[in-house]
Amino acid sequence: MVTATSARGRIDKRQAILEAAFTVFARRGYDQACVQEIAEEAGVAKPTVYNHLTDKENLFRHAVLAVADRVMAENLGVVERLREPGDDLRAVLEDVAYRLSRVCSSEQARALRSLAYGHAGRFPDLIDVVRERTSHRLREALADRLARLSLAERLRPCDPAVAADQFLALLTGPMEVRSHPGVHKVSAADTRVVANAAVDTFLRAYKPD
Amino acid sequence: MVTATSARGRIDKRQAILEAAFTVFARRGYDQACVQEIAEEAGVAKPTVYNHLTDKENLFRHAVLAVADRVMAENLGVVERLREPGDDLRAVLEDVAYRLSRVCSSEQARALRSLAYGHAGRFPDLIDVVRERTSHRLREALADRLARLSLAERLRPCDPAVAADQFLALLTGPMEVRSHPGVHKVSAADTRVVANAAVDTFLRAYKPD
DNA sequence: ATCAAATTGAACCAGCGAGTTCAATCGACG
């Protein structure tokens, strides 16, 4: 059996390769990204890349999926904050909205969407997986929480699925208008404004009574 | 000077090339689309393509911009219907919402966004132009109409810009969840449901009182 | 008919990048 250090060494190298692959794919696109550059970015030789991940295609898939998992975990963690809302519903909604906005407009998440949607033609299955692990999972989790809130009469009776859709739409829609891709990231203050506006209209539409 | 018919003949061929270029770029992506295939799709020889549009890059830009202009025109036409709203505001909003959904989730519009966002890395300026001619123009036009409605006390006092953003978000957000790319298009009935739901929460949040 | 411009098909060049091979090197472990 291989010793702990060497195994760890291998794992680290694989992670480094995947990490580098994602950043290079993100900045060049699939076709323009050459394996050579990925190898350099990872601080590794080209044959080593092919040693760990057989194809350029495999490399792409694994890199994208890894990031998708990370983003999904963050999103679910944020929504979990709605499990025990205090007496100030608006405050906790604003908090959740703000954090979700930050995650969804992070560099990683934006690059992820850009890659998946941009290469939908060549990797049709990949886009499904990405959507499943980001949008859908997030939608389901949020719908669960909203259902409980509705049942507890903190929100008016409604279809939790469409409420979740609309909440997320109110968040991400206005955000992506403000985020010129590549250039200056959206400021935290701006994000907060958008998040609060989203929560405001959401509550106007979904408050009890 | 060239006669009308020959000029028309040239124009037709140019249009055919641009049309073909867009469809091929849409289905293959920029890099995988070879000029040969575009020429075949247009029913034309390869040198003819280079005769009309110098570069592959130029070809791409012109093809994308042409479609962007078409989509923008459709969008603006739809919003124009809000200029004289009848006494049933909800009905006309639902109509506009439905038509906007159809346009924004049309094959052309989806391919357009996919192309622009997917190749944002290589053509940073192109994405700006596309956004300008679709999202921004639409946003502005809608904000204008909403401002008038607010002034006429058919909507509560509000910032027309954020109201427009949120209206569009409520529309397009839930739509793109339902549209698996490539496969079955969203049914008209489904679109109507989403549009009506969007108008319902929008009116709940923005009705006077 | 005739002339000029546009079009065509085919061949050709050049560059680029995926993927492979291989000898040299490194690093852990006994």
Added chain:
DNA sequence: CGTCGATTGAACTCGCTGGTTCAATTTGAT
């Protein structure tokens, strides 16, 4: 120290595609 496996760098093959050239042909106007 010696061994074995992983890593490295460099060179190489190979296919593909953008872009060009050119002679032959078509098209359409006068």
